Amino acid sequence: MGTGSIDIEAKSRKYTQSYALNTAKGVAALLRDRHRISERRFRGDTAASDIIIDLHSAIETAGLTERQAESVAWVYARDLTLESAGEIMGVTKQAVKDAVSIASEKIATVFQRWNYGEVTVEVNEQEAQDDEE
Incomplete structure (x- = not known):
């Protein structure tokens, strides 16, 4: 008879x-994951709150154009594809991609001025799966 293994700790595994x-x-990755990080605030993770507050402050300080801000909102806040966002905005997929890219650079510049480096978020594997469903 063969042997098998069951990972009874799977639900509690964490990664960073x-x-x-x-x-x-790094800014684009944070924008992509901000919904998941925001959810951690409601589980008592005050560091997640700080990261989200700082991200919103950086976005406000970055001096984004209207098109850049709208592109970021559609792609990251509404989770639309570049193509779908472009259709709504009446521009090409490439125009949205360029706007998001420039916006990420401007936001990163704000974090550089604030002497931010790397931030780390601890994620429970089960929470990440729950957030995706």
Whole structure:
């Protein structure tokens, strides 16, 4: 007879996700994951609250154009594809992609001025799966 294994600790496994907020790539990753991080506030994670508050402050301080702000809102706040956001905005997918990219760079510049480096968020694997459903 074969043997098998069951991971009885699977629901409690945790991992960390790091965001280099002084880079456009790190800001884009944080924007992508901000819904999941926001949910952690309601589970008592005060660090998650701080990250989300700082992200919103950085967005407000970044001096985004109307198109950049709208692109970020459709793509990251509403979770639309670049193509869908472009259709709503009446521009091309590439125009939305460019606007989001420039917005991420501007937000990263704000975090650089604030001397932010990398922030790390601890994520429970089960919570991440629950948030995706």
